[in-house]
Amino acid sequence: MIYCEENIVKELQAKCTGHSVIFYESTDSTNLQAHHAAGAGAGHGTLIVADMQTEGRGRRGREWESPAGCNLYFSLLLRPTVAKDKASMLTLLMAYAVYKAVDMCLKEETSSKDASGADLSVAPCGIKWPNDVVVNGKKVCGILTEMQIEGNGDYYVIIGVGINVGKQEFPPELADKATSLADVCPKEILRIPLLADILKNFEEEYEGFCRAQNLEAFREKYNQCLVNRNRQVCVLDPKGEYRGTALGINDSGELLVEREGDTVETVYAGEVSVRGIYGYV
Numbered sequence: 001m002i003y004c005e006e007n008i009v010k011e012l013q014a015k016c017t018g019h020s021v022i023f024y025e026s027t028d029s030t031n032l033q034a035h036h037a038a039g040a041g042a043g044h045g046t047l048i049v050a051d052m053q054t055e056g057r058g059r060r061g062r063e064w065e066s067p068a069g070c071n072l073y074f075s076l077l078l079r080p081t082v083a084k085d086k087a088s089m090l091t092l093l094m095a096y097a098v099y100k101a102v103d104m105c106l107k108e109e110t111s112s113k114d115a116s117g118a119d120l121s122v123a124p125c126g127i128k129w130p131n132d133v134v135v136n137g138k139k140v141c142g143i144l145t146e147m148q149i150e151g152n153g154d155y156y157v158i159i160g161v162g163i164n165v166g167k168q169e170f171p172p173e174l175a176d177k178a179t180s181l182a183d184v185c186p187k188e189i190l191r192i193p194l195l196a197d198i199l200k201n202f203e204e205e206y207e208g209f210c211r212a213q214n215l216e217a218f219r220e221k222y223n224q225c226l227v228n229r230n231r232q233v234c235v236l237d238p239k240g241e242y243r244g245t246a247l248g249i250n251d252s253g254e255l256l257v258e259r260e261g262d263t264v265e266t267v268y269a270g271e272v273s274v275r276g277i278y279g280y281v
């Protein structure tokens with residue numbers, strides 16, 4: 001299946017996202033292009049996809065490695081009906097949508113059972129709070145969510161997603177931290193069906209979230225696949241690092257971390273990163 005706009009449009013089954021698709025063989029960053037499109041009046045659900053990015057970005061100015069021909073890089077433009085202060089929660093919905101699609105794909109392609117029916121070979125997949133999808137403890141997907149308030153007071157949100165799908169060599173500094181689906185799955189995973197699955201999963205959660213304006217109904221599902229849950233974490237807070245046990249998210253998507261002495265901190269993703277005690281997870 002050729003990776004192009006026509007095939008992407010044909011394959012997407014989502015109801016309101018991806019009716020308008022802009023595809024680039026190469027671009028600086030799909031998030032930047034989504035900002036340009038939004039500024040020019042592009043509507044809710046517009047999807048920007050690229051085969052490679054020359055300036056792929058992560059949080060706080062970090063880079064996202066974006067070689068050509070093997071990975072998914074896309075940005076979804078949303079003009080949400082929820083209040084602005086709820087928009088940051090959307091990033092968790094997208095992490096869950098990616099997790100679900102990746103997990104299903106790995107189960108379908110790699111599952112093999114022993115005589116007792118126990119699964120032997122599915123690589124463990126989960127979410128590292130708030131929005132990294134990890135496989136075997138390494139990062140397979142990064143998400144960068146940005147919000148912009150427009151001159152008339154309306155706002156839009158861009159959710160940018162990068163997923164390592166195909167075989168690739170990571171630069172040495174990422175070798176311990178990054179992985180791709182091809183590293184754990186012998187069969188080739190096609191990018192367009194994976195993208196279609198992710199958007200379908202996202203829409204399923206998005207509608208409920210817009211009605212509820214909180215994550216109450218979503219919270220337990222998310223917590224079930226949170227790799228940090230009930231594990232020791234190190235909270236890298238610019239005001240001071242501390243350790244504790246991650247309990248899961250609350251209805252606003254903040255991470256609850258229990259410190260010694262039973263105090264529970266509420267961690268907001270903004271300026272804070274969370275790491276495992278011995279490594280990335």
Ligand code: ATP
Pocket residue numbers: 057058059060062063064065066132139140141142143162164174177178179272273274
């Ligand atoms: P945080 O927990 O604060 O989000 P992070 O290091 O995971 O920290 P992100 O902004 O999510 O930060 O992602 C950017 C980081 O991801 C880069 O600094 C780099 O370490 C790593 N990275 C860059 N490209 C890739 C890639 N293709 N696959 C996996 N990891 C990558």
